[in-house]
Amino acid sequence: MRIVLVGPPGAGKGTQAAFLAKNLSIPHISTGDLFRANISQGTELGKQAKAFMDAGNLVPDEVTIGMAKDRMAQPDAVNGFLLDGFPRNVSQAEALDASLKADDVQLDAVLDLEVPEDEVVKRIAGRRICRKDSSHVFHVTYSQPKVEGVCDVCGGELYQRDDDSEDTVRNRLEVYHTQTEPIIDYYRAQGLVVTISALGKVDEVTARAMDALKRDK
Template identity: 80%
Template sequence: MRIVLVGPPGAGKGTQAAFLAENLSIPHISTGDLFRANISQGTPLGQKAQEYMRAGQLVPDEVTIGMAKDRMEEPDAAGGFLLDGFPRNIAQAQALDSFLTDKNQRLDAVLDLEVPEDEVVKRIAGRRICRSQSSHVFHVEYSAPKKDGVCDVCGGELYQRDDDREETVRKRLAVYHSETEPIIDHYKAQGLVTTISAIGEVGEVTARAMAALRPE
């Protein structure tokens, strides 16, 4: 199966992608992994990406698209893949469409993980990270430490990352709504989208996604 996973920050895409890919025996291809692999291996695309990142600039679509194409052409992806974080905008979605058409392939499904905006803010803004190298993660509501501001595991100080502050989360959501959300309509026009509620336990969300991919 060839699947695209879409959803706002905090929807649990990475977690669900890993479970779904394992259940379906297909590789999980995430944008973050693509960048890390290409940069660490010193590929031409990785070098280009690093130049932009060092300059504090956004990596152009053509670089991200090139990395994704290279990964989808690897042998383990011949029978399918699960894309997480790509495509991120209409230009990338159109590039993916063209790539698959050239290969006489097509997407089987686009899963849209749906979470109310206030829940996204609560999930992300409530995270607290331990300053120790172990970087244990807690949540002020869902998995609170026994002592406020102190890691249960090593006694280190817990802090809130700048990226997790509410104002930053809302900015990230605004970018998602303006840039990424339009790809849902793009794929709805192709009859590929199934919306999945991402509220509940991880296993419950995975079960909903698997039911959508393999209906009775």
């Protein structure tokens, strides 16, 4: 299957993408991974992306699209893939359609993870990260440490990242509504959108998504 995964920040896209890709035996292709791989490997596209990022500028669509096209052409993606974080706007969606059409293939589904805005803010603004090891993550509501402000694993101080503050989260949501959400209507016009609730436990959401994708086939 060839799937695009969309949803607001805090919807759990990265977590669901990993589980869904494994269940469907297709590669999980994320924008972040594309950037890191191309930059670390020193590809021409990676050099271009790094130059923009080092200057504090957004990476242009054509660079991101080029990376995505190269990755989708790899042998492990011949029979399908799950795109996470791409396309992020309608122009990228149009470019993706053109690229797939050139290869005589098409998307099977666009999975839309739906989460109420207040829940997104609660999820992200409630995160607390360990200063000693950022892989140790807690939450003021869903995963509280035994001692407030102290990491259960190593005893490090727990803190809220600047980009997890409520104001920043709401700004990120505004960017999502303005730039990325329009691709849902774009793909809905093609009959590709499958919307599911992303509320509940991780395995419940995964099962819901797998069921919806099977029914959509």
